[in-house]
Amino acid sequence: MWFYVIGILRAHQIADAEAKQIPRGNLSDLYPRWLGTRELLLHHRNPYSREVALEIQEGYYGRRLDPARLNDPKDQQGFAYPVYVVFLLAPLVGIPFPVVLSVFYWLLAILTAIALWLWLRVLRWQLPPSGLAICILLILGSFPAVQGIKLQQLSLLVAGLMAGAAACVASGFLFIGGALLALATIKPQLAWPLVAWLLLWAVSNWRARQRFVLGFGLVMALLLVGAEIILPGWWLMFADALGQYRRYTQSQSVLEVILGQILGPAVARVVGESLAVLAVLACGSALWKLKRSPAEGAALGEATALALALTVVVVPMYAPYNQVLMVPAVLALVRDWRFFTAGSWALRLAYAAGAFALAWQWMGSLFLSGAYLLGSFFAPFVGLKGWAISGWKLPFFATFALPVFVFALILLDVRRMQQRDQAERVGAKSNRDGG
Numbered sequence: 395m396w397f398y399v400i401g402i403l404r405a406h407q408i409a410d411a412e413a414k415q416i417p418r419g420n421l422s423d424l425y426p427r428w429l430g431t432r433e434l435l436l437h438h439r440n441p442y443s444r445e446v447a448l449e450i451q452e453g454y455y456g457r458r459l460d461p462a463r464l465n466d467p468k469d470q471q472g473f474a475y476p477v478y479v480v481f482l483l484a485p486l487v488g489i490p491f492p493v494v495l496s497v498f499y500w501l502l503a504i505l506t507a508i509a510l511w512l513w514l515r516v517l518r519w520q521l522p523p524s525g526l527a528i529c530i531l532l533i534l535g536s537f538p539a540v541q542g543i544k545l546q547q548l549s550l551l552v553a554g555l556m557a558g559a560a561a562c563v564a565s566g567f568l569f570i571g572g573a574l575l576a577l578a579t580i581k582p583q584l585a586w587p588l589v590a591w592l593l594l595w596a597v598s599n600w601r602a603r604q605r606f607v608l609g610f611g612l613v614m615a616l617l618l619v620g621a622e623i624i625l626p627g628w629w630l631m632f633a634d635a636l637g638q639y640r641r642y643t644q645s646q647s648v649l650e651v652i653l654g655q656i657l658g659p660a661v662a663r664v665v666g667e668s669l670a671v672l673a674v675l676a677c678g679s680a681l682w683k684l685k686r687s688p689a690e691g692a693a694l695g696e697a698t699a700l701a702l703a704l705t706v707v708v709v710p711m712y713a714p715y716n717q718v719l720m721v722p723a724v725l726a727l728v729r730d731w732r733f734f735t736a737g738s739w740a741l742r743l744a745y746a747a748g749a750f751a752l753a754w755q756w757m758g759s760l761f762l763s764g765a766y767l768l769g770s771f772f773a774p775f776v777g778l779k780g781w782a783i784s785g786w787k788l789p790f791f792a793t794f795a796l797p798v799f800v801f802a803l804i805l806l807d808v809r810r811m812q813q814r815d816q817a818e819r820v821g822a823k824s825n826r827d828g829g
Contacts, residue, residue: 559572
């Protein structure tokens with residue numbers, strides 16, 4: 395996968411940029427946030443301003459975007475984050491950006507590996523060292539993680555904070571769990587489903603779980619008050635920046651992307667939003683029944699995995715790097731494979747289709763990488779190198795279908811767990827009554 399991204403996908407992007415005169419600068423998703431943080435904290439400039447946005451473009455793209463050039467990117471790379479993200483990035487503002495790139499690159503890789511280990515703990519699934527090593531290699535060799543690390547995407551940082559929050563809750567450190575979840579709201583569109591679920595879980599047993607709400611509320615208050623102090627009225631600027639971001643990127647959910655290829659953009663948006671509402675209702679119904687699940691049980695991990703799988707399906711951002719949020723759901727589905735393979739033919743078929751959609755990224759990248767290497771080292775196959783670069787889309791064919799399969803399967807898995815637990819309670823009650 396890494397060879398495919400560096401050798402094939404990047405080669406295609408460079409060739410395409412040269413042919414269409416598309417600008418290429420550092421192309422780091424961290425850069426707009428880093429520069430905005432530096433300008434606000436060191437020079438007291440508004441990171442949401444047009445002037446700062448133009449300076450961001452000069453670094454990100456190598457020059458300012460020109461509306462007269464039809465091939466110029468539409469993404470203006472504005473500072474479309476809550477201003478309190480600067481508190482997390484503040485330690486980096488005095489460091490040259492090339493150094494920041496290197497540090498953040500390895501930080502995200504290490505954090506992604508640690509997050510996987512934390513999710514295993516939340517799910518109460520103990521793997522031998524060899525199994526853990528295989529899982530870490532697979533996650534670090536998956537396209538969402540590779541893309542996120544290469545772009546220095548804050549989604550991977552948010553995913554790590556969420557894993558830390560869930561692990562703390564599952565281990566009884568409720569205040570710290572709430573605090574970490576508050577920090578994850580630097581990307582509110584990714585955080586809200588998990589925030590809603592864990593707050594519901596906490597208030598359902600207030601006396602035992604109030605520390606989670608206190609930790610979340612205190613840190614959120616500090617972030618919001620601190621943000622208002624350093625940039626009064628920032629929330630209006632953020633709302634405007636977010637609206638502009640959605641307009642110039644034409645943000646779509648995974649459902650809208652899939653349906654758009656069949657129904658057209660306008661119909662796809664209406665149908666996609668309707669399906670998203672149904673997904674939220676189905677997920678909400680399942681989570682409501684699990685709101686009293688004990689922190690030390692496996693049900694909390696399953697429910698959290700379901701909430702994150704819902705996030706990837708319904709949020710209006712279809713970037714593959716957001717799919718790192720599906721890691722706990724994928725782990726739960728691999729752990730519970732016997733339930734699916736022992737079920738009806740429809741359930742087995744759905745599970746097989748989901749497994750194929752997950753594996754396709756590696757199958758496609760392996761095939762293209764093999765063709766590229768054959769064309770590079772063996773003269774009779776020289777044409778394969780160019781063919782591999784021109785076929786760069788191959789590993790993406792199942793990208794948008796995967797979240798739908800994962801969400802549907804983890805929802806069925808949670809329902810199965812609920813039915814099992816209910817049957818056990820009924821059996822225990824019958825035994826007590828009989829005794």
